[in-house]
Amino acid sequence: YNWDQWAQKTVPVPMVTGHEFVGTVADFGAAVTEYKIGQRVSGEGHIVCGHCRNCRAGRGHLCRNTLGVGVNRPGAFGEYLAIPQHNVVPIPDDV
Numbered sequence: 001y002n003w004d005q006w007a008q009k010t011v012p013v014p015m016v017t018g019h020e021f022v023g024t025v026a027d028f029g030a031a032v033t034e035y036k037i038g039q040r041v042s043g044e045g046h047i048v049c050g051h052c053r054n055c056r057a058g059r060g061h062l063c064r065n066t067l068g069v070g071v072n073r074p075g076a077f078g079e080y081l082a083i084p085q086h087n088v089v090p091i092p093d094d095v
Contacts, residue, residue, distance in 0.1 A: 011071055018076035019045045019069050022091065032085050040091040043083050045069035045076075 011017070022042045025035050035041070048055050049065035060066075067073045069083065 015070075016074045016078040017070040018078070019071065021045075021069075021076035021081060023076075023081070025088075026080060028085070034085065035088060035090070040093075042089045042091060043069075043081075044087045044089065045083075047073065047084060047087060 022040070025037055025039045025041055027037070028035060045068060046061070046063075047067040047069065048060040048063035050056075050060075052063055052065055054060065054062040054064070069075050069081065070077070074081070
């Protein structure tokens with residue numbers, strides 16, 4: 001909502017925004033074994049590289065290559081959202 005200097009420099013236009021989300025698994029790649037179609041999930045919106053010094057040391061929150069869902073990669077206001085499986089957070093059935 002605030003198209004300030006940071007946003008103008010960071011967010012490519014056009015961009016589907018939205019960084020908080022909940023939904024159901026619609027599809028996944030062959031290597032994914034932890035989830036099932038229709039399962040309710042949310043997820044972590046900071047996509048880290050996994051290869052830099054900080055990521056390898058378990059400090060992904062300091063990754064300089066972080067991409068943000070809805071900031072510099074397509075966001076959650078779209079019909080579908082693709083994120084790495086390690087960013088997916090299952091929602092228990094009783095929630």
